[in-house]
Amino acid sequence: MITDESKDHTTQLNEFDNHLAKPLYRLKLVEYIYGGFLWDFWICEHPLYGKVISKIVDTFDHPCSIPDLDDNVACEDIIKQAIREQEFYNGPLLELQGEVVPRYFGIYTAGRKDQYLAMVLGFAGYSLETGVHEFNHELLSKICDAYKQIHLCGVSHWDIEDRHILVNDQRQIQLVGFRRSVRQDVTTVKGVLRLLQEAACVRGRFELHDTPLAVAGAEYWARLRNPAAFKANLDRREARRGFVPPIIRQLNARFGFKYTEDGREIRTRK
Numbered sequence: 001m002i003t004d005e006s007k008d009h010t011t012q013l014n015e016f017d018n019h020l021a022k023p024l025y026r027l028k029l030v031e032y033i034y035g036g037f038l039w040d041f042w043i044c045e046h047p048l049y050g051k052v053i054s055k056i057v058d059t060f061d062h063p064c065s066i067p068d069l070d071d072n073v074a075c076e077d078i079i080k081q082a083i084r085e086q087e088f089y090n091g092p093l094l095e096l097q098g099e100v101v102p103r104y105f106g107i108y109t110a111g112r113k114d115q116y117l118a119m120v121l122g123f124a125g126y127s128l129e130t131g132v133h134e135f136n137h138e139l140l141s142k143i144c145d146a147y148k149q150i151h152l153c154g155v156s157h158w159d160i161e162d163r164h165i166l167v168n169d170q171r172q173i174q175l176v177g178f179r180r181s182v183r184q185d186v187t188t189v190k191g192v193l194r195l196l197q198e199a200a201c202v203r204g205r206f207e208l209h210d211t212p213l214a215v216a217g218a219e220y221w222a223r224l225r226n227p228a229a230f231k232a233n234l235d236r237r238e239a240r241r242g243f244v245p246p247i248i249r250q251l252n253a254r255f256g257f258k259y260t261e262d263g264r265e266i267r268t269r270k
Contacts (some may be wrong), residue, residue, distance in 0.1 A: 004230060005106075010152060016152075023049065024144070025046065025047050026047060027041050027044050027045070027046055027054065027120075028044060028045040029044055029054070030043045030044055030045055030051075031043040033050070033126070033130060034127075034129075034130055034162060035162075036055075036075060037061065038057055038078070039055040039056060039057045039119075040055070040056050040057065041053060041054075041055055041056075041155060042054045042056060043123065044120075044183050046108075046120065048103070049103075049105055049120070049122065049152055049174050050123075051122075051123040052105065052120050052121060052126070053102070053120070053122070053123055053164065054119070054120050054121075054123045055116050055118060055119040055120075055121070056116065056118045057116070057118075058115060058116055059075045059078050059079070059114070059115055059116070059117055060075065061117050065079065065117065070210055078117060079107075079109075079114070079117060080249070081179040082107050082117060083107065084106065084178075084179055085117060085119070085177075085178045085179045085181075086106075086119075088106055088155060088178040088181050089101065089104035089178070090104060092150075092153040092155050092183065093153060093155055093178070094156060095153075096149055096150065099124065099174075100146050100150060100173075100174060100175060101174055101176065101178075101189055102121040102122040102123070102124040102166070102174055102176060102177055103122030103124070103148070104120075104121055104122075105121065105123065106119075106120055107119040108120065111172075112113070114141070114197050120261060121176065124166045124168060124172075124174040124176075125164065125166045125167045125168030125172070126168075127162060127163045127164070127165060127166055127167075127176075128162035128163070128165045128166075128167065129161070129162040129163040130141055130163075135206065138163070138171070139167070139171060139173075140170070142166060142171065142173040143173050143202065143206065144199070144202055144206075145173075146165075146173045146174065146175050147160075147175070147198070147199060148199065148216065148217065148219075149193070149196040151184075151199060151239050152186070152220070154183055154184050154185065154186045154191070154195075155178070155182075155183060156181060156182045156194055156195060157175065157177070157178065157180075157181055157183055157186050157198065157222045158180045158181050158182050158184075158198075159177055159180045159181070160201055160202055160205055161177070163177070164177035173234045186201050186220075186223050187224060187225070188224075189224065189230060190222060192220055192221050192230070195220060196213045196216055196220055197213070197253075199213070199216040199220075200213055200216075202266075207227070211256075213234055213237070213238070214231065214234045214235065214238060215267070216230070229254050243264060244259060244263050244264065244265055245265050246263070249263065
């Protein structure tokens with residue numbers, strides 16, 4: 001249950017966990033951060049956990065409630081998505097809490113028929129979407145490594161956006177937003193390839209386009225039955241990557257494109 005006390009701007013929460021009774025705690029709303037795709041984000045003070053982030057949504061009147069919109073989320077699906085995200089925090093990502101993902105403190109409901117829904121996470125800084133950040137090599141490397149850590153736990157994030165990448169004052173990176181995430185089997189070629197492809201998408205998101213899949217690291221395919229064969233196949237793929245047929249090279253030459261002797265485009269970074 002959430003009870004709004006406008007006099008001192010505090011909120012009382014009762015944790016939703018298999019409908020078991022929990023102690024009531026007073027959660028003080030400190031600062032509104034921004035409105036996301038579905039949730040509103042607040043910095044709060046929790047009597048047990050200290051500074052936390054509370055994601056709050058009015059399930060009866062939320063931004064994705066118009067049925068004809070592509071991003072429509074039905075009221076009854078919001079709690080399902082929240083529980084799905086909880087399963088990632090408390091499942092494959094449990095050991096990463098506080099380091100690569102925030103600490104997870106639970107789902108809360110309030111109002112008649114659970115109108116209001118809140119998810120409470122440890123404070124882990126601000127998203128790349130809400131601040132000005134220097135995108136140097138160190139920060140980009142930390143972002144790629146954070147995704148690598150969740151990949152090694154068998155999780156594809158599946159929603160790579162600036163709003164899901166948090167950075168704190170110590171330039172530590174943590175990832176959030178796992179409602180669309182997918183479990184991958186790191187003991188199968190199919191699962192490993194999907195994780196490597198997402199790792200490539202992360203690098204592409206930050207304009208590191210030319211990095212081959214294999215650079216993600218041997219840890220990705222270490223649990224396969226035959227890691228050496230998988231790596232050899234990656235190398236063969238890389239050998240074919242970027243090859244431009246002679247007729248295309250001839251046409252592009254007039255526009256100043258240059259190629260190596262074996263038919264690969266020579267790119268110069270600006």
